[in-house]
Amino acid sequence: MDYRRVKRILFVSVFMNFVFISLQKKEEVLLDMVASGAELGWLTSPVEHGWEIGQRAVNGSLLYNYYICNVEEREQDNWLRTTFIQRHPTASRVFVELRFVVRDCNSFNADSLICKETFNLYASEADADIGTAFRKGLFRKVATIAPDEISSLGEMKMNIETKVVDNLSRKGFYLAFQDIGACVAIYSVRVYYKTCPATVKSLAEFPETVAGGENQALREVAGSCVSNAVSEDQPRIYCTTDGEWVVPVSQCQCRPGFEAMNDACQECQSGFFKSSVSSEACKPCPKNTQPSGHGATSCTCMDGFYRATEDPKTAVCSGLPSAPQSLVATTAQMSIGRLQLSWRPPADTGGRSDITYTVVCERCEGRACQPCGEKVRLDPSNTDLKETRVTVSELEPHLNYTFTVEARSGVSQFSNKRATSSINTALHYTDPPKVTAMHLVDSSSTSLSLQWSVSHRSKPVATRYELMYRKKENDEEIANGKVTTYTVLVLEKNLVQISDLSPSTVYLFKVQALSPEGNPGSYSLEQEFSTLPQASQKTGNTAVVLGAAIGGGVMLFIVVVVLLLRKRRRNSHTRQGPEDAYFSSPDQLKPLKTYVDPHTYEDPNTAVLKFASEIHPSHITKQKVIGAGEFGEVYRGILKAPSRKETAVAIKTLKPGYTEKQRQDFLSEASIMGQFSHQNIIRLEGVVTKFKHAMIVTEYMENGALDKYLKDHDGEMSSFQLVGMLRGIAAGMKYLSDMSYVHRDLAARNILVNSNLECKVSDFGLSRVLEDDPEGTYTTSGGKIPIRWTSPEAIAYRKFTSASDVWSFGIVMWEVMAFGERPYWDMSNHEVMKAINEAFRLPAPMDCPSAVYQLMLQCWLQDRSKRPRFGDIVSILDKLLKSPDSLKAIADFDPRVSIRLPSTSGSDGSPFRSVAEWLESIKMSQYSENFSIAGIVSMEQVLQMKSEDIRNIGVRLPGHLKRIAYSILGLKDQTSTLSVFAV
Structure with missing residues (x-):
C-alpha cells in the first residue's frame, strides 16, 4: 500500500470551517493555531520522517495542519513542540482544545503494521523562551489523546478533545505532541484560560x-x-x-423605598411602598390607606382607620369592631346565685382577629344602679375575654342586674367610641324546705327503713331529697386514719329502704331537701341507726368450712400444674443435644460456592460462554478513552440493552493484530469475573466474543483507581473514612478467599472507587485458583511478580495462598493510610527483598491510628500461618468503625523514615538551587507561587518557617501542610531516609 497516498487522501479529504465561539469574557486565548496561519514555527523531532506541515485552500484561505503516518515503521517516537506560550500571572490552569483526525488501524490491510490509534500530549514550564533547544525529559505527560469515533476512510469526521494543564506557576510553557505509531493529523490547537466575567x-x-x-x-x-x-x-x-x-x-x-429591578435599586412608584431593607418588591398601599408618593416607606391610614402599636407598617388599616350580638343570660342548674352570660361575635370586626370582650356588672334597686363590686364573681374574668361566654356567681335573689359587654380590638385605644351590648336580669328561685326529723321505720340484719319530715310551707311544692349515709368507724379504724366514704341517694319521697348492709353494724345518716330548681337546702343533723345481728351462727360456720375446702382444692390444682410444666421443660432440655447449636446456624447449612479455573477447560471459549453473558456491540456506545491496559485501550461508555435502563460501563478492548492466544488470555479475565457476585468485587456486565473486536464490559467506577484517587485527595479524608474503605476491600477479599481463590496482585492500583467511595477489587489477570493439596498453594514456573506487594514465601518459592493475599492487603492498608504513597518509596526491588528478609517492615504513615498499624504488622508476619484470615480482618475493622474513639490513638511516627524526605540536596547530591526545586522534589510544586508572593525565595528562609507560617501563605489541606512541615524538619535534621535504612 502506498502510505504517502494515504496521507494525501487523509489530509485533503477533510473539510471543516473552524468557528471558535468564546463565551463573553469567559475565555482568554493564549494560542490559536488556525489564527496563526503559516506563522506557526513549531519544532519537530526528528526533523526528517517526523511530523510534517500541510495546507488546504478553504473558502479562499489556507488551512494549515501537522500530520504523520509512519504506521509501517517500528519504534516510532515523533515529537511536535509549540512555540513559547506566555502565561497570565494568575492563570494556573489552561485548557488545550484539539481538532484532529486519527486513521482506524483496521482500515489498513497489512497485518504486520505496528499501528496505534492514540497520541500523547505533554507540557513543560519555563521562565523564558528557550528557542530551538528541546529536551524530552523536561516535559510531563498531560493525557493520552484518542478519537471518540473511528470511521471508515470515506466518512471521516473531525475529533474534538479538550484537556487541562494544571498547576502552572512559571512565566510560560510549551506543549508537545508525541506520536508512537499512529496515522494522525492535527488541524487546530487552541490554548486558553477561563475567567469569570465582571x-x-x-x-x-x-x-x-x-x-x-x-x-x-x-x-x-x-x-x-x-x-x-x-x-x-x-x-x-x-x-x-x-x-x-x-x-x-x-x-x-x-434600602426602604427602593426595589430590585434590572440589577439595580429603583424608587417605589406612586401608590407603592417598601418599609425595610429586604429583597422584596415594593407593595401596593394596603386597604384603608391614602395613596403614597415616589420612594415611600409606608402608607398613612385614612380617617377612622388605625394600626395597632404592634402592627407592622405593611399591615392593613383597621376599623373599630361593632357591638357583640345576641347577649343572653341563662340560669345555671343546681346552683344558687349563678347564671351564664353568652353572646355572638360582632357582625363587623373591623378587619381584625384580636377581638376581646369586657363585661361590666351593675346592681340595681329601683332606679338606682351601682357597680356590683368584688362580691360578684365572673369566671374566667371580666376583662380581656376571648371566649363569648362568662359565668357569674354570688348573685342575690330577687334583685335586678345589668350586664354590659363591650367588644374591643387592638385599635380601640385610638378612639373614644365604644361597641357595647347590655342585658337586664333578675334571679328568682324557691327556697327548699328544711328537714325537721328522721326516724327508723323497720330494720333487719341487712336492711334499714327510714322516714323523715319537713317544715310546713304556706304553698306546697314538689320536693326531692338527697340522702347521705356511711358506716360508723370504730376507734381502731379512726386511729389508723381510715377515709370516710359516703353513699349518696337522690329520692323523690321522704322515705327509703336501704339493703345490702352488714349485720350488727352502726350507720350514720343525714338528709337535705332540694328545691324544684335543684337548689339544695341545709342538711339535717347526722343520726345513728343499727342493723340486727345474724339469725343463726351455724349457717355462718358452714359457709366458712365450705370456702376453706374450695380454696384448698384450688391450691392443690395449681401445685400439680406447676410440677408438670417443670418436668416437661427438663425433658425438653435433655432432648437438645450438642448438634442443635451447629444446625441452628444457617451458615453451616449453606453449600460453599467454589471458583472454577477457566484454564482447566479444553476449549477456553466454553468457559467464557458459561460464566459471561454475550452482548451485541450495537448495545454499546464508546464515549472516551480512560486508560490503556495490557491488551488495548479502556473506554468509558454506555450500555443500553433491551428491557434495561441505560448504564454507564467501562469497556476493555483488544488491540488490532492480536493472536488467538492473546484473545483467549484477554477473555479469561471475563471467565473469572463472571463467577463472582459481591458488592466489593467489580461486576461483569458481559462480553463481546462473536464479532471481530472482542470486548469486556464491566460496571463503571467514577473515581477510578484507588491509588490515584488517594493522591488527588491527600489529607482530605479522615481516618474513619479510610478505615471504612479498607473494610470494603477486606470484605471483597474474604469473599474471594471463601471461594478458594487467590488474587496474587492485590494493590491499590487494582482497587476501583465509585462515586459513593465504595471500593471494589478488580484486575484478575494474575489471579489463580487454589489447588486441592493440603497447603492450598499455587506454584508457577515464571511470570512477573509485584515485589513490593508480595509476601516473602511467594517471592522465594512462587507459592501463593490466601495468606500471601493477606500480606498484600497489609501493603494496601499502608497505601491507603499514606494517601497513595509508593510502598518502600524509591528503593529498588532488590533493596526491598533484602530489607524484608532482614525483618524490616514499613513504618507507620503520618496520622495512622495505632490499631490500624498493628493490624498491618500482623499481616506482615514472617510465618504465614500466624497471619490473620480475611474474616478476622473484617471483624477487627468492624470493631474499629463501631468505636471511633479507638482510632484516636496515633502510632509513633518518624518523618525521616515514614516519608521519603530529601536532605538539603537534590537527587544528584548538589544543594537545592531554589525553593521551586525543593517543592518539586516533594511533589508540592503547586505552592511555588504562594512561597514567592510571601517573599520566601531562599532555602535559608524555608528552614526558619514554622507550621503557622506555612498555613499563613495559603497551604490549607492538612496532608499538604504536614508534608511540607515534615520536609522542613528533615532538612533541619540533615538525615536522609537511606541512612536510616543503613542503620
Whole structure:
C-alpha cells in the first residue's frame, strides 16, 4: 500500500470551517493555531520522517495542519513542540482544545503494521523562551489523546478533545505532541484560560476574575453593593475553574423605598411602598390607606382607620369592631346565685382577629344602679375575654342586674367610641324546705327503713331529697386514719329502704331537701341507726368450712400444674443435644460456592460462554478513552440493552493484530469475573466474543483507581473514612478467599472507587485458583511478580495462598493510610527483598491510628500461618468503625523514615538551587507561587518557617501542610531516609 497516498487522501479529504465561539469574557486565548496561519514555527523531532506541515485552500484561505503516518515503521517516537506560550500571572490552569483526525488501524490491510490509534500530549514550564533547544525529559505527560469515533476512510469526521494543564506557576510553557505509531493529523490547537466575567449578582458588583486551578477550585472574590443597596457583611462570591460564578455570600438588599429591578435599586412608584431593607418588591398601599408618593416607606391610614402599636407598617388599616350580638343570660342548674352570660361575635370586626370582650356588672334597686363590686364573681374574668361566654356567681335573689359587654380590638385605644351590648336580669328561685326529723321505720340484719319530715310551707311544692349515709368507724379504724366514704341517694319521697348492709353494724345518716330548681337546702343533723345481728351462727360456720375446702382444692390444682410444666421443660432440655447449636446456624447449612479455573477447560471459549453473558456491540456506545491496559485501550461508555435502563460501563478492548492466544488470555479475565457476585468485587456486565473486536464490559467506577484517587485527595479524608474503605476491600477479599481463590496482585492500583467511595477489587489477570493439596498453594514456573506487594514465601518459592493475599492487603492498608504513597518509596526491588528478609517492615504513615498499624504488622508476619484470615480482618475493622474513639490513638511516627524526605540536596547530591526545586522534589510544586508572593525565595528562609507560617501563605489541606512541615524538619535534621535504612 502506498502510505504517502494515504496521507494525501487523509489530509485533503477533510473539510471543516473552524468557528471558535468564546463565551463573553469567559475565555482568554493564549494560542490559536488556525489564527496563526503559516506563522506557526513549531519544532519537530526528528526533523526528517517526523511530523510534517500541510495546507488546504478553504473558502479562499489556507488551512494549515501537522500530520504523520509512519504506521509501517517500528519504534516510532515523533515529537511536535509549540512555540513559547506566555502565561497570565494568575492563570494556573489552561485548557488545550484539539481538532484532529486519527486513521482506524483496521482500515489498513497489512497485518504486520505496528499501528496505534492514540497520541500523547505533554507540557513543560519555563521562565523564558528557550528557542530551538528541546529536551524530552523536561516535559510531563498531560493525557493520552484518542478519537471518540473511528470511521471508515470515506466518512471521516473531525475529533474534538479538550484537556487541562494544571498547576502552572512559571512565566510560560510549551506543549508537545508525541506520536508512537499512529496515522494522525492535527488541524487546530487552541490554548486558553477561563475567567469569570465582571457581573452583578444579587445587587453586588464583582470584577472580572481569572478562574482558579486544581488547588483553588473556588476563588473567593469580594464585591460592593450597587447604589441604594446595603449588606451587613461585604458581599462575596466564588469563581469556579470553569469560569462561572457560584455561591454568592452576604447578598445586598435595597434600602426602604427602593426595589430590585434590572440589577439595580429603583424608587417605589406612586401608590407603592417598601418599609425595610429586604429583597422584596415594593407593595401596593394596603386597604384603608391614602395613596403614597415616589420612594415611600409606608402608607398613612385614612380617617377612622388605625394600626395597632404592634402592627407592622405593611399591615392593613383597621376599623373599630361593632357591638357583640345576641347577649343572653341563662340560669345555671343546681346552683344558687349563678347564671351564664353568652353572646355572638360582632357582625363587623373591623378587619381584625384580636377581638376581646369586657363585661361590666351593675346592681340595681329601683332606679338606682351601682357597680356590683368584688362580691360578684365572673369566671374566667371580666376583662380581656376571648371566649363569648362568662359565668357569674354570688348573685342575690330577687334583685335586678345589668350586664354590659363591650367588644374591643387592638385599635380601640385610638378612639373614644365604644361597641357595647347590655342585658337586664333578675334571679328568682324557691327556697327548699328544711328537714325537721328522721326516724327508723323497720330494720333487719341487712336492711334499714327510714322516714323523715319537713317544715310546713304556706304553698306546697314538689320536693326531692338527697340522702347521705356511711358506716360508723370504730376507734381502731379512726386511729389508723381510715377515709370516710359516703353513699349518696337522690329520692323523690321522704322515705327509703336501704339493703345490702352488714349485720350488727352502726350507720350514720343525714338528709337535705332540694328545691324544684335543684337548689339544695341545709342538711339535717347526722343520726345513728343499727342493723340486727345474724339469725343463726351455724349457717355462718358452714359457709366458712365450705370456702376453706374450695380454696384448698384450688391450691392443690395449681401445685400439680406447676410440677408438670417443670418436668416437661427438663425433658425438653435433655432432648437438645450438642448438634442443635451447629444446625441452628444457617451458615453451616449453606453449600460453599467454589471458583472454577477457566484454564482447566479444553476449549477456553466454553468457559467464557458459561460464566459471561454475550452482548451485541450495537448495545454499546464508546464515549472516551480512560486508560490503556495490557491488551488495548479502556473506554468509558454506555450500555443500553433491551428491557434495561441505560448504564454507564467501562469497556476493555483488544488491540488490532492480536493472536488467538492473546484473545483467549484477554477473555479469561471475563471467565473469572463472571463467577463472582459481591458488592466489593467489580461486576461483569458481559462480553463481546462473536464479532471481530472482542470486548469486556464491566460496571463503571467514577473515581477510578484507588491509588490515584488517594493522591488527588491527600489529607482530605479522615481516618474513619479510610478505615471504612479498607473494610470494603477486606470484605471483597474474604469473599474471594471463601471461594478458594487467590488474587496474587492485590494493590491499590487494582482497587476501583465509585462515586459513593465504595471500593471494589478488580484486575484478575494474575489471579489463580487454589489447588486441592493440603497447603492450598499455587506454584508457577515464571511470570512477573509485584515485589513490593508480595509476601516473602511467594517471592522465594512462587507459592501463593490466601495468606500471601493477606500480606498484600497489609501493603494496601499502608497505601491507603499514606494517601497513595509508593510502598518502600524509591528503593529498588532488590533493596526491598533484602530489607524484608532482614525483618524490616514499613513504618507507620503520618496520622495512622495505632490499631490500624498493628493490624498491618500482623499481616506482615514472617510465618504465614500466624497471619490473620480475611474474616478476622473484617471483624477487627468492624470493631474499629463501631468505636471511633479507638482510632484516636496515633502510632509513633518518624518523618525521616515514614516519608521519603530529601536532605538539603537534590537527587544528584548538589544543594537545592531554589525553593521551586525543593517543592518539586516533594511533589508540592503547586505552592511555588504562594512561597514567592510571601517573599520566601531562599532555602535559608524555608528552614526558619514554622507550621503557622506555612498555613499563613495559603497551604490549607492538612496532608499538604504536614508534608511540607515534615520536609522542613528533615532538612533541619540533615538525615536522609537511606541512612536510616543503613542503620
